[in-house]
Amino acid sequence: MRSLININLDLKKLILFLAISVTIITFLNSFYSSYQVQKQQLQSQTLINHNAYAAKLVSVTDRFLLSAQQQLAYSAKIIESHFNDRNILAQEADRLRLQTDSFNSIVIVDNQGLVLGLSPMSLQLEGETLQSYGAKQALSNKKAMISEPYMSAAGNLIISISHPLFDRNSNYIGYVCGTLYLKKSSILHDLLQVHFHKDGSYLFVVDKNRRLLYHPDVSRIGEQVYNNSVIEAVLKGESGTQEIINSQGTAILAGYASLKSAPWGIVTQRSISSTLVPLDGLMLNVLYRTIPVGFATFILIWVFAQLISQPLRRLAETAKKLDNPAASQDLKLVRSWYYESSELRLAMLKGVGLLQNQIGVLRHEAQTDPLTGLHNRRSLERMLDQLIFNRTSFTVLAVDIDFFKQVNDEFGHDIGDIVLQSLAKVVLDVTRESDFVARTGGEEFIIILPSTTGESAYLLAERLRMRVSETIIEPVGCINISIGISGWPLNQLNVEEVLKQADQALYKAKKSGRNRCIVDSQLTHSE
Numbered sequence: 001m002r003s004l005i006n007i008n009l010d011l012k013k014l015i016l017f018l019a020i021s022v023t024i025i026t027f028l029n030s031f032y033s034s035y036q037v038q039k040q041q042l043q044s045q046t047l048i049n050h051n052a053y054a055a056k057l058v059s060v061t062d063r064f065l066l067s068a069q070q071q072l073a074y075s076a077k078i079i080e081s082h083f084n085d086r087n088i089l090a091q092e093a094d095r096l097r098l099q100t101d102s103f104n105s106i107v108i109v110d111n112q113g114l115v116l117g118l119s120p121m122s123l124q125l126e127g128e129t130l131q132s133y134g135a136k137q138a139l140s141n142k143k144a145m146i147s148e149p150y151m152s153a154a155g156n157l158i159i160s161i162s163h164p165l166f167d168r169n170s171n172y173i174g175y176v177c178g179t180l181y182l183k184k185s186s187i188l189h190d191l192l193q194v195h196f197h198k199d200g201s202y203l204f205v206v207d208k209n210r211r212l213l214y215h216p217d218v219s220r221i222g223e224q225v226y227n228n229s230v231i232e233a234v235l236k237g238e239s240g241t242q243e244i245i246n247s248q249g250t251a252i253l254a255g256y257a258s259l260k261s262a263p264w265g266i267v268t269q270r271s272i273s274s275t276l277v278p279l280d281g282l283m284l285n286v287l288y289r290t291i292p293v294g295f296a297t298f299i300l301i302w303v304f305a306q307l308i309s310q311p312l313r314r315l316a317e318t319a320k321k322l323d324n325p326a327a328s329q330d331l332k333l334v335r336s337w338y339y340e341s342s343e344l345r346l347a348m349l350k351g352v353g354l355l356q357n358q359i360g361v362l363r364h365e366a367q368t369d370p371l372t373g374l375h376n377r378r379s380l381e382r383m384l385d386q387l388i389f390n391r392t393s394f395t396v397l398a399v400d401i402d403f404f405k406q407v408n409d410e411f412g413h414d415i416g417d418i419v420l421q422s423l424a425k426v427v428l429d430v431t432r433e434s435d436f437v438a439r440t441g442g443e444e445f446i447i448i449l450p451s452t453t454g455e456s457a458y459l460l461a462e463r464l465r466m467r468v469s470e471t472i473i474e475p476v477g478c479i480n481i482s483i484g485i486s487g488w489p490l491n492q493l494n495v496e497e498v499l500k501q502a503d504q505a506l507y508k509a510k511k512s513g514r515n516r517c518i519v520d521s522q523l524t525h526s527e
């Protein structure tokens with residue numbers, strides 16, 4: 001709590017802090033949520049697209065392999081019926097290679113692997129006996145097949161699509177085979193590359209031995225890839241999507257599907273970071289567009305904070321000086337436009353009213369003699385200070401009841417009080433409003449007559465003495481008073497001395513028989 005006070009927090013700052021932090025948190029939250037939602041949507045859309053893309057490529061590749069096999073099957077019929085005519089075999093090999101551009105090379109071999117026909121001739125294999133893995137596979141299988149990748153006699157990494165040849169008696173006489181180069185340009189290459197995205201997506205083809213048959217990075221073709229859950233799934237003949245971390249440690253979104261015509265799978269994929277590139281731009285755009293509205297919101301918050309805090313601030317400032325007579329006027333000027341501040345203002349107005357009354361009463365009581373309602377000694381001193389400050393001349397009448405002790409003794413203290421009250425009334429009656437009357441002790445009264453000469457004071461004192469002696473106070477009857485008179489300014493006297501001289505004059509009056517008025521000799525001389 002202490003630290004809050006030390007940093008001088010007020011309502012406006014609190015409202016600003018609250019509203020701005022809520023706005024920022026809300027904005028960050030919605031920004032973050034919308035980023036997450038968009039990201040998820042983009043990723044799932046990418047996965048769906050890649051799955052569809054893989055399925056499409058699978059279908060295209062399946063069609064290609066089927067058509068390649070059909071071409072070979074058709075040629076096989078021609079080759080079987082002209083098996084001994086090398087020219088026709090050479091022509092058929094050329095036709096197969098050149099007519100549809102499906103194969104990189106064509107080889108026709110007999111059942112010993114001896115090359116009988118060849119295209120292109122540049123391979124220089126005619127008359128050779130093939131020893132390659134693919135040749136041996138085809139010769140032993142004796143049926144239409146798509147080989148695993150292997151190194152050809154000419155030194156190319158290839159796969160071969162072959163069709164067996166039989167004579168009229170259905171004896172196996174050899175095979176015709178079309179090859180596809182894996183690392184060089186081939187129709188398979190073209191087929192897959194056509195679909196290659198420029199947005200960071202890429203695809204690869206893998207065979208049942210987890211060997212890459214196609215990859216945009218040619219150096220990886222032929223490589224076997226293990227511990228890849230997508231490859232494992234596609235080799236099980238599954239089709240689907242996966243989010244994985246690849247062997248390079250990159251987060252990848254992959255779609256995959258497997259072929260029907262060969263034990264191959266096609267995987268198309270894209271890194272999550274490249275997928276999210278457009279989203280980053282989008283979010284930045286959202287941020288830029290939010291700035292003007294955000295700025296307007298902050299201004300609105302500031303204005304509202306000002307409007308809400310201002311009445312309370314002014315009420316708080318006025319509360320510091322509630323004893324000030326201007327407090328209630330200040331409170332009336334506060335524009336309390338909402339319920340709480342308006343109620344607070346009304347309550348404070350009531351409180352100020354009560355407080356001012358109370359202060360008035362206390363002030364009055366502090367300056368008043370409770371028995372007679374006349375001024376008391378404190379009030380007298382203030383009055384004298386004021387007169388001296390204003391350099392206003394005055395005369396002092398010190399009034400004392402004669403033999404008052406006897407009244408008390410005879411009639412009791414309460415009746416004595418009534419006598420004092422009655423005397424106060426007579427004094428007020430005889431003096432003017434501008435005169436100042438105080439009861440300064442027991443049965444002693446002081447009357448100050450501003451701007452009054454000693455002579456006028458004496459006349460008034462005499463008049464007062466006469467009135468008192470004629471006034472009947474029940475049950476006491478008439479009383480008498482003695483009065484001593486002095487005045488200021490007089491020979492540089494100070495207030496105490498003036499009062500003392502009035503007292504001395506009073507003393508003289510008592511001594512000289514009471515029921516009389518005596519003017520201090522110095523006052524008489526000065527006039």
Ligand SMILES: Nc1nc2c(ncn2[C@@H]2O[C@H](COP(=O)(O)OP(=O)(O)OP(=O)(O)O)[C@@H](O)[C@H]2O)c(=O)[nH]1
Nearest residue numbers: 401402403404405406408413414416417441442443
């Ligand atoms: N009833 C009442 N008596 C008071 C009050 N204050 C002082 N007295 C009395 O006033 C009397 C003053 O008596 P003294 O000072 O002897 O003077 P005195 O009897 O008036 O005689 P002189 O002044 O010499 O004429 C005392 O009996 C006090 O008790 C008061 O407030 N009420």
